[in-house]
Amino acid sequence: xxxxxxxxxxxxxxxxxxxxxxxxxxxxxxxxxxxxxxxxxxxxxxxxxxxxxxxxxxxxxxxxxxxxxxxxxxxxxxxxxxxxxxxxxxxxxxxxxxxxxxxxxxxxx
Amino acid sequence: xxxxxxxxxxxxxxxxxxxxxxxxxxxxxxxxxxxxxxxxxxxxxxxxxxxxxxxxxxxxxxxxxxxxxxxxxxxxxxxxxxxxxxxxxxxxxxxxxxxxxxxxxxxxxxxxx
Numbered sequence: 276x277x278x279x280x281x282x283x284x285x286x287x288x289x290x291x292x293x294x295x296x297x298x299x300x301x302x303x304x305x306x307x308x309x310x311x312x313x314x315x316x317x318x319x320x321x322x323x324x325x326x327x328x329x330x331x332x333x334x335x336x337x338x339x340x341x342x343x344x345x346x347x348x349x350x351x352x353x354x355x356x357x358x359x360x361x362x363x364x365x366x367x368x369x370x371x372x373x374x375x376x377x378x379x380x381x382x383x384x
Numbered sequence: 385x386x387x388x389x390x391x392x393x394x395x396x397x398x399x400x401x402x403x404x405x406x407x408x409x410x411x412x413x414x415x416x417x418x419x420x421x422x423x424x425x426x427x428x429x430x431x432x433x434x435x436x437x438x439x440x441x442x443x444x445x446x447x448x449x450x451x452x453x454x455x456x457x458x459x460x461x462x463x464x465x466x467x468x469x470x471x472x473x474x475x476x477x478x479x480x481x482x483x484x485x486x487x488x489x490x491x492x493x494x495x496x497x
Contacts (some may be wrong), residue, residue, distance in 0.1 A: 316385065317388075317474060317488035318427075325483065362427070368400065374426030382472050 279375035281363050286381045289362055290358050291381020295348045295378045309337050309348045311363040311378065321348070327364045331350055349378075358382045386441075387411045390489035391474050398497050403462040405492045407475030415478045416458040417486070420471040420482060427474070433458055465496040 280298045287293040299307065306325040310318040324330055324339035324346060336349040347363055360377040367373060388409045397403055405414065416430060429442030429451040438455040447469060451459045462469055475489040 283424075308485070315491075317490050318486075319488070320485035323483065323485065334385055363491075364426075370468075370483075371429070372486075374428070378428050 277367060277373045278351055279363055279365055279373055281361075281378045282373040283376070284379045284381065286383060289353055289355060289382055289384050290350050291353050292349065292383075293353060293380065295350070295363075295380065297348070297363035299344050299345045299346070299363070299365040299373070299375075301365050301373055304341060304368040305368065305370055307337075307339055307346050307366070308364040308372070309346075310364065312360045314332040314359070321361075339359075339376060353382050355382050355384070386475055386490060388475060388489040390473075390492045392492060393415045393490065394425045396497065397465055399464075399466055401465050401496075403465050403494065405460045405473055405475075405494070407458045407460070407489055408456050409475075409477045409487075409489075411477055411479075411487060412455075413477040413479050413487070414455065416452065417476040417478075418448075418458070418460045419474045419476060420444070421491075422471050422475060426495060429472075430460065435464050450462065462494075465494075468494045470496045 278300045309321040312318040322337035329338045334351045339346045361377045362377045363371045363375040393408045414435050417432040419427040428444050433452045449461045473492045476486040478484040
């Protein structure tokens with residue numbers, strides 16, 4: 276079956292760096308997305324990776340290894356506003372998105 | 385104003401009632417989706433539509449129906465609501481590419497008693 280695994284919750288300190296991991300098993304692969312979702316709000320797009328390697332976008336970076344079925348989202352210089360859930364989603368061979376349950380990130384002062 | 389608007393934002397109803405959730409978008413996108421989100425689970429696709437004449441079932445379409453009234457409007461109906469349909473529902477749109485980002489509405493929280 277198709278599956279996306281990511282940690283349920285993580286805690287980090289303001290100003291620090293945190294890495295949120297995502298592993299996937301899907302029927303085919305057409306890219307991996309990361310979305311941010313603040314409590315009670317809609318998910319918003321953060322990144323898309325389809326090739327191996329690191330994509331950097333300001334304080335956020337996303338990494339993909341297709342051979343390992345693995346991705347991570349790296350958040351640097353954490354701010355209190357980064358407290359949110361981070362959703363990993365993988366696009367399968369039919370271009371259907373398979374979503375992880377999300378990682379709730381708690382930032383402490 | 386939001387590019388993707390959902391109404392109502394919150395609704396409490398009783399078992400057996402018919403409920404419609406509406407979604408409209410101003411992004412000019414052809415592709416529209418309905419998802420539900422439950423605690424501890426990933427977003428699950430209910431229905432999707434690639435244009436006005438196109439309706440497709442998603443992963444969990446049983447108990448739901450949809451209508452694509454226009455390019456900008458996509459409604460989700462629960463013909464006879466049941467308690468396990470209590471969830472947060474999101475409408476989303478994307479441009480006509482398979483790997484384009486999704487733009488979500490603000491969500492409709494539905495409680496079925």
